[in-house]
Ligand code: 4AD
């Protein structure tokens with residue numbers, strides 16, 4: 333037989349081959365059932381949520397042949413594509429040859445049975461992409477990454493690569509992972525007994541970045557409009573369904589934008605991404621909706637269709653104080669809002685996404701533009717149903733003296749970011765930007781409840797095995 337090339341199942345379902353054609357498919361067995369005469373194998377190759385039915389004549393292959401063809405085995409099938417008579421599929425393959433690439437012993441294959449809990453699947457993260465649920469999530473993750481690049485490219489933003497290893501702490505939160513080649517059992521010390529980082533690889537103390545913003549601002553102040561999209565790392569010991577120690581962040585930064593432009597960009601960007609998901613990930617979203625979150629599609633459409641509410645932190649706190657709602661954490665002017673407060677505003681009060689602005693300076697980072705009142709800064713958080721904060725951003729303080737004063741008030745050591753401070757000396761300009769937590773976006777779009785389930789290999793406290 334003339335050799336033919338493998339066709340992906342997604343392409344067969346898109347009718348890229350005629351009925352009667354000889355096709356070559358490869359994938360993992362999801363189920364196998366049948367009788368003395370015929371075996372039905374449901375094959376999945378990861379290209380789509382849908383399985384392809386393989387029909388094999390038992391007499392032709394011999395009964396013993398099917399013994400090792402069990403759930404999880406990887407096979408290569410060549411056969412004829414035919415219209416299916418059975419329910420549940422439009423097409424199937426009548427197998428001519430089946431080659432077994434790899435077996436999966438039913439006694440030990442962890443995914444032999446269906447219906448495992450998400451918690452169990454986290455323990456076998458190396459295999460969970462084989463399940464329908466995680467296949468769907470990771471395909472959506474891919475499409476969203478692409479949509480993010482497309483949105484910015486189509487809108488004239490440049491992808492600006494900021495470093496992973498830095499000497500600065502952009503957020504001032506102090507929750508950084510140190511990067512070092514020093515020998516912990518024999519660290520060089522100066523005469524005061526402190527670790528001598530001049531002996532370290534970079535000749536200084538370095539860490540994994542918590543945000544690409546500070547370097548991104550340098551890009552915006554030269555290329556005009558940039559975005560970063562990369563991994564960020566935070567050593568916060570927060571074991572919540574919304575925090576990862578390693579997560580991906582998208583950070584646009586735009587010269588000549590004020591906070592209103594920034595809010596417009598955030599709203600347009602989020603709506604574009606949700607629309608893109610509904611258009612390009614329909615099968616996967618429908619699957620997740622059916623199994624995890626019946627209101628998912630409705631919620632996604634709702635966010636696209638409605639304007640986000642915009643109000644100040646002060647107004648938000650007033651609403652929360654008057655709500656009569658019992659919160660675990662108290663609300664008062666000056667308090668850092670918790671997810672329960674954010675979700676109250678979004679889900680109970682406004683029933684729409686909310687953008688809160690003008691936060692007390694004490695609870696926000698040093699770089700945010702200071703308001704005239706001397707108390708608040710031009711920060712903005714976008715709050716989403718089920719998620720709480722999905723975006724955090726601000727207009728930046730463009731005035732050198734004001735920026736220096738704020739760092740002094742905070743007692744910050746600006747040595748590691750001297751270069752950032754300099755941007756305000758040479759051709760400073762109003763500018764603004766924000767950070768979208770990629771996994772929080774994926775949580776929203778997939779309807780999943782735990783952030784560990786939307787990244788292939790979650791990094792959380794005590795968890796970095798695979
Ligand atoms: O609000 P954050 O800390 O803002 C910044 O880092 C700014 N430098 C962004 C900017 O203005 N360029 O983080 C931005 C977003 C949050 O709104 C949240 O969606 C996500 O990043 N995020 C996390 N996601 C998962 N795990 C964590 N530990 C996260 N911390 C923040």
Ligand code: MG
Pocket residue numbers: 713721723724
């Ligand atoms: Mg934030």
